[in-house]
Amino acid sequence: MDVVESILVIAVLVAVPVLWGALGEALGETAGVLNVGVEGVMLFGAFASAYVAQKTGSPYLAAGSAIPAGLICGVILAYFYVYRGTEQIVTGLLFNMVVLGLTTALFGKALSGEGTLPSLPKLAIPLLDKIPLAGPALFELTLLGYLGIVAAVGLFWVIGRTWLGLHLRALGERPAAGEAAGLDVLRLRASALVGGCVLASIGGAAIDLTVAQSFIPNLTNGEGFIAIALVLIFRRDPLWLLLGAFLFGIATSLQFQLQVISALQKIPSEVLLALPYLATIVAVAFSTRARFPAAVGVPYRRIRRQTTTRLFGRWFASGQEIPESEVPENA
Amino acid sequence: MPSKRSARGLLFALLLLALALLIVGCGGSSSSSSSESTEATEAEPETTGGGEEAEGEEAEEGSGEKREKIAIILPEPKNDGSFAQANYEGAMKAAEAAGVELQVVEPVVTPAEFTTQGTALAREGTEFMLIANGGVESAFLQTAKQFPDTFFCEIAVEVKELPANACTYTVSFQSGTFLAGALAGWMTKTGKVGAITGFGVPATYAQTEGFLLGAKWANPEVEILPNVTTGSGTNIQQARSAAQALISQGADILFSAADSSTAGMISAAEEKPGTYVIPQYIVNPSWSKEVVLTTVVNGLSQMAEETTMKGIEGTISNEAYEFPIPAKGGILTPLESDVPAEVQTKVEEVQKELSEGKIEVPFLSEPNTASKYDLSKLPAPPK
Numbered sequence: 001m002d003v004v005e006s007i008l009v010i011a012v013l014v015a016v017p018v019l020w021g022a023l024g025e026a027l028g029e030t031a032g033v034l035n036v037g038v039e040g041v042m043l044f045g046a047f048a049s050a051y052v053a054q055k056t057g058s059p060y061l062a063a064g065s066a067i068p069a070g071l072i073c074g075v076i077l078a079y080f081y082v083y084r085g086t087e088q089i090v091t092g093l094l095f096n097m098v099v100l101g102l103t104t105a106l107f108g109k110a111l112s113g114e115g116t117l118p119s120l121p122k123l124a125i126p127l128l129d130k131i132p133l134a135g136p137a138l139f140e141l142t143l144l145g146y147l148g149i150v151a152a153v154g155l156f157w158v159i160g161r162t163w164l165g166l167h168l169r170a171l172g173e174r175p176a177a178g179e180a181a182g183l184d185v186l187r188l189r190a191s192a193l194v195g196g197c198v199l200a201s202i203g204g205a206a207i208d209l210t211v212a213q214s215f216i217p218n219l220t221n222g223e224g225f226i227a228i229a230l231v232l233i234f235r236r237d238p239l240w241l242l243l244g245a246f247l248f249g250i251a252t253s254l255q256f257q258l259q260v261i262s263a264l265q266k267i268p269s270e271v272l273l274a275l276p277y278l279a280t281i282v283a284v285a286f287s288t289r290a291r292f293p294a295a296v297g298v299p300y301r302r303i304r305r306q307t308t309t310r311l312f313g314r315w316f317a318s319g320q321e322i323p324e325s326e327v328p329e330n331a
Numbered sequence: 332m333p334s335k336r337s338a339r340g341l342l343f344a345l346l347l348l349a350l351a352l353l354i355v356g357c358g359g360s361s362s363s364s365s366s367e368s369t370e371a372t373e374a375e376p377e378t379t380g381g382g383e384e385a386e387g388e389e390a391e392e393g394s395g396e397k398r399e400k401i402a403i404i405l406p407e408p409k410n411d412g413s414f415a416q417a418n419y420e421g422a423m424k425a426a427e428a429a430g431v432e433l434q435v436v437e438p439v440v441t442p443a444e445f446t447t448q449g450t451a452l453a454r455e456g457t458e459f460m461l462i463a464n465g466g467v468e469s470a471f472l473q474t475a476k477q478f479p480d481t482f483f484c485e486i487a488v489e490v491k492e493l494p495a496n497a498c499t500y501t502v503s504f505q506s507g508t509f510l511a512g513a514l515a516g517w518m519t520k521t522g523k524v525g526a527i528t529g530f531g532v533p534a535t536y537a538q539t540e541g542f543l544l545g546a547k548w549a550n551p552e553v554e555i556l557p558n559v560t561t562g563s564g565t566n567i568q569q570a571r572s573a574a575q576a577l578i579s580q581g582a583d584i585l586f587s588a589a590d591s592s593t594a595g596m597i598s599a600a601e602e603k604p605g606t607y608v609i610p611q612y613i614v615n616p617s618w619s620k621e622v623v624l625t626t627v628v629n630g631l632s633q634m635a636e637e638t639t640m641k642g643i644e645g646t647i648s649n650e651a652y653e654f655p656i657p658a659k660g661g662i663l664t665p666l667e668s669d670v671p672a673e674v675q676t677k678v679e680e681v682q683k684e685l686s687e688g689k690i691e692v693p694f695l696s697e698p699n700t701a702s703k704y705d706l707s708k709l710p711a712p713p714k
Contacts, residue, residue: 006579010572108410116597116617212567214594214617217408217438221566252569256576259559260525265699269531269560 007257008137011249012145013211017042017220019148019245020203021227023155024070024196026236030159031192032172033081034297036092038200039224040099041073045201047103050208050215051110053117063120063144063205070201073099074194082190085299096224104217111215119213120144144206149242151199156238168192172293175300185300200224229280233287251276396645398458398482401426403639404448405437406464407565411591412615414564417628418463418486420613421635429643442470453478459642461635462486465534472497482647484638487534493649500638500652504534505541506685507629507662508586509692511609512545513681513712514625514663515584516553517674519546520605525556525577527596529564529589533696538611540695542586544704549681549712556582558698564590571595578603584624587611597622614664624670625663630654633661658686677713684710 021042028035035041048069053062077095080086120142128139159165167188170178175185207223208215226248234240255275258264264272401422409419415437426433434457436448445467452460453474458481462471465487472490475483475497484498493499515524524546526539536558543555556577561569570592574585578599585600586609587593593610600606600622607624614626634654641647656662662682666675684690690710695701 003579006575010575014568014572104408108408116594116619119598207568211571211598212594213598214567216411216565216567216591216594218565219567221563221568253572253576256559256561256569256573257579259573260557260576260580262557265557269558269698270562273560273562 002133003257005133005136007250007253008134010253010256011246012137012141013249014252015245015249016141016145016148016210017203017206018223018227018230018248019152019242020144020206021200021224022230022234022241022245023148023151023238024198024200024203025224025227025231026238026241027155027159027168027196027199028193029231029292029296030165030172030236031168031189032175032293032295032298032300033189033193033196034088034092034292035077035081035193035196035200036089036228037073037077037095037099037224038092038196038227039220039222040092040096041070041077041197041200042204042207042224042227043096043103043218043220044073044099045069045204046208046219047106047111047204047215048201049205050117053209054111057118059118059120059209060143062118063202063209066201066205067198069204070198071194073201074197077197078190078193081193081299082186085301088297088299100218107215107217117208117213117215120209142206142210144202144210147202148206152238152242159236159238169293171300172295175295179302186302189300200227203227226276226280229284232292233280233283235289235291236293248276248280251279397429397431398643398645399431400434400455400457401431401459401461401639401643402434402436402452402457403461403635404439404445404452404464405435406440406466407438407591409435409437412613412617413590413593413610414612414631415463415590417612417631418461418635421632421637422461422463422639424632425636425639425643429640431643433639439464440466442467445470446474449474449483450477453481457481459639459647460484461639461642463635466530466532482642484642484647486635490651493651495649498638498647498650498652500634500654502629502631502634502654503656503692504629505537505692505694506656506690507627508538508541508588508611509545509548509690510662510678510681510685511586511625511627512542512547513549514545514666514670514674514678515542515586515607515609516546516549517677518607518624518670519550519553519584521581521583522552523554523556523581524584524586525580525582526558526586527570527573527577527589528558528560528698529562529570529587529592531560531562531698533694535588536696536698537694538588539586540698540701541692542609543701544692544695546584547701547704548706548709549677551706554581555702556580560698561589561592563592565592567592567595567598569595571599574599574608578606583607584609586627594618625666627662628664630657630661656682656686658683680713 021038025035025038045066048065049062052065053059080091081088122140122142125139129135167183171185171188179185207219230241230244234244255272258272259269403422405415407415409415423433439445439448460483462485468488471485475494479496482496487501488499490499526542528535528539539558546553547555559573561573563569570589574596577585583605584607585596587596596608597618600608601619608622609624611627612631
């Protein structure tokens with residue numbers, strides 16, 4: 001395989017899980033929820049898919065199992081972030097710790113030493129996969145690779161071109177205005193968060209079903225945090241996230257290709273290893289216009305008593321009326 | 332004054348924290364015991380005069396009293412399919428044979444983590460502690476000095492002054508990887524071999540450079556590609572990307588000092604037929620036999636078993652135990668059938684010479700030093 005072709009193939013391979021994680025994070029942030037727990041969600045999705053892959057031998061069933069795994073994570077996080085109104089960064093970090101501990105403990109009981117996991121086969125698009133250099137990288141992807149691109153385009157359309165997207169964006173900026181317009185803020189935020197967790201969980205599955213073909217504790221190794229950084233840099237735009245994930249993949253791929261070049265042997269490997277992270281930090285530093293939506297990370301409290309008992313409200317909504325003096329600034 | 336709601340939020344955050352700590356704690360420590368007996372191994376380690384090195388400390392001959400409370404501290408989960416598992420299996424075998432309980436604490440990576448866990452174990456009355464993590468030397472020595480009633484033994488570290496209740500155990504890892512390198516040198520079809528280092532520390536660089544040196548020594552025509560470091564023993568994606576980089580440069584045999592992340596190298600090799608990976612420490616059944624040329628086991632499990640048994644029997648003393656290279660078998664396991672008989676014979680010859688000390692493999696602790704090493708310092712390879 002040609003060196004350039006190899007760089008591109010690895011870049012796409014690495015980009016796919018990060019892309020799914022970033023799309024999930026973007027969906028939540030658009031609605032005003034900063035999900036720092038995306039790393040844990042990806043790890044849980046990776047574990048669930050590895051477990052199903054091992055038990056059934058089917059990589060497709062395994063990929064599908066990431067959906068209920070994401071739903072479970074989403075419901076738990078929605079309870080804390082949205083309905084309990086806990087501090088989102090602290091809750092997210094704690095959630096990551098819980099998932100790391102849980103999957104490490106379960107790994108010993110349920111997964112280790114059970115052989116290589118089945119991987120998703122590559123689906124080549126005839127003729128296009130023969131294009132020199134880019135063909136194998138872009139037109140010989142796994143199902144999750146193609147679906148990631150479709151999800152990015154689909155999310156771009158939903159957020160930017162539909163009423164639902166408009167409502168979600170409104171909740172991210174001024175949730176009180178959304179509520180005044182008749183939106184059920186908590187329910188919509190919870191739904192966006194759960195949807196985002198499903199996407200991120202699929203990203204976790206992509207790691208063990210396309211890259212690793214196995215599961216080990218802490219398999220995600222910080223990919224969720226890279227996803228959060230990309231979402232900040234590219235302002236939650238799913239199409240830019242597509243590019244951002246690919247660029248991160250290129251940087252990851254380059255850190256090893258550069259080590260193989262004899263002329264660069266004098267550069268310490270640590271410097272080259274830091275390349276993708278340095279690139280991300282530099283990008284954040286130059287993204288002076290990048291910002292979170294105004295209400296992101298701020299728990300929303302209802303101004304008026306709500307009688308909604310649908311979906312989560314039935315179980316979780318306290319329905320308490322908040323005095324005017326305690327109405328948060330963002331309202 | 333905080334509202335009732337925020338107080339409840341705080342309570343939930345605290346509950347979540349407690350749950351997190353509980354689960355992490357549950358995942359981190361376990362104990363196993365068995366009374367099944369297994370055969371003890373026979374190879375005796377050489378000691379490099381720990382008593383001499385232990386300046387100011389008198390070498391102890393060992394109490395001879397059986398120790399019942401023993402523990403092993405691992406840098407990764409005990410079922411990592413690599414370094415930690417090899418050590419765990421050896422220690423467990425000894426515990427089973429002696430009928431004592433083995434407390435397992437994992438993963439303990441940093442010196443701070445070791446201080447916490449080691450102190451807790453010593454306070455609980457642990458009598459012997461095997462530390463299968465060569466990166467916690469200072470914490471190991473400090474804790475050993477604090478708890479003279481517990482005997483501590485750490486793998487693969489060089490200590491100038493061993494306390495009376497501490498020892499080290501190791502094997503010449505670079506000799507085993509040198510042998511694997513020689514095999515690679517004779518087996519490569521593309522004429523290029525590469526090596527991947529996980530954590531870039533002197534001990535792991537010595538392994539990868541030992542491999543590259545062995546390949547160059549066995550076959551001077553071989554091009555050894557630069558040593559690639561991933562910075563992690565667990566990041567499978569990084570290992571896969573690194574392997575892909577070497578494969579794209581033409582390497583068809585890759586050596587791994589990347590612990591459990593070797594799985595990523597295996598995945599990359601599977602995509603390019605004719606590419607082989609040589610992992611270390613333990614024959615991992617999870618990894619495809621199609622691409623694993625051989626595994627450099629280096630007798631690691633056996634070493635952990637013997638050291639633990641000495642600890643249990645109370646015959647261990649404050650010495651630096653260096654286990655010998657066996658004259659036959661026990662290093663490269665198994666040698667796959669697609670290795671020609673002629674090459675297998677040459678590998679056996681080299682192993683014998685390593686065992687007899689005729690070949691002394693240098694400890695190259697810096698990356699990319701094998702390519703500059705003067706091969707005339709080594710005896711000629713077998714024809």
